[in-house]
């Protein structure tokens with residue numbers, strides 16, 4: 001592989017996370033969840049804590065949301081809202097089992113004085129919305145097909161004042177946008193084409209001609225469920241192939257182990273919401 005000498009510049013981020021103290025697989029709302037497979041909540045907390053430490057050691061600020069008993073998926077903090085330019089577009093979960101999480105997120109943002117816009121439409125926050133600030137002047141990419149509904153894309157555009165590009169997800173294993181696509185810096189993305197309809201693949205190729213294209217192994221290892229600060233790319237340790245690809249492009253992969261949370265159908269990005277001022 002050719003090593004390209006790009007100057008990658010990290011930008012300090014502010015994140016929101018929620019400890020998996022009450023994590024469990026009590027229901028199955030995505031194909032990764034198996035209610036009969038044992039989950040080690042203590043190990044989940046340890047692995048999650050390493051992720052939190054990793055972000056702090058990279059110089060980022062991490063806010064914490066208080067986990068609530070009876071909300072076993074609350075660790076997946078990305079789903080609770082979507083924040084762009086200091087405005088918070090709230091979530092409205094598809095499944096009843098997660099509905100109450102939206103309220104916990106709203107309370108957090110309101111207590112911190114953020115401008116909060118309550119949604120009328122079904123959407124799962126940053127699980128299905130991604131923001132690429134330097135692409136085409138600031139672009140929101142939005143998934144639909146499994147969780148977030150198309151009307152929420154228009155609602156998000158009105159709430160946030162940034163163009164929203166609707167992308168159709170077609171593979172139930174990749175039920176949220178953030179398991180199939182991620183921003184790797186302020187202008188570029190990585191994605192797995194097979195998760196999207198043929199037309200949506202065409203749209204992505206037009207908007208992001210330099211995108212990193214991921215393969216089957218990358219997506220199955222939850223490699224795309226990453227967070228990047230523009231240089232450091234924190235991703236699931238199983239995604240060794242994707243880490244190599246990113247390294248060759250001048251990024252600095254930072255692998256973390258999150259095997260327990262994978263049983264809930266999530267990895268790095270699912271655990272992290274970005275608070276964008």
Ligand code: ARG
Nearest residue numbers: 030076078127176264266270
């Ligand atoms: N068990 C959770 C669900 O199915 C996992 C959510 C993963 N979060 C994400 N941002 N993809 O809703």
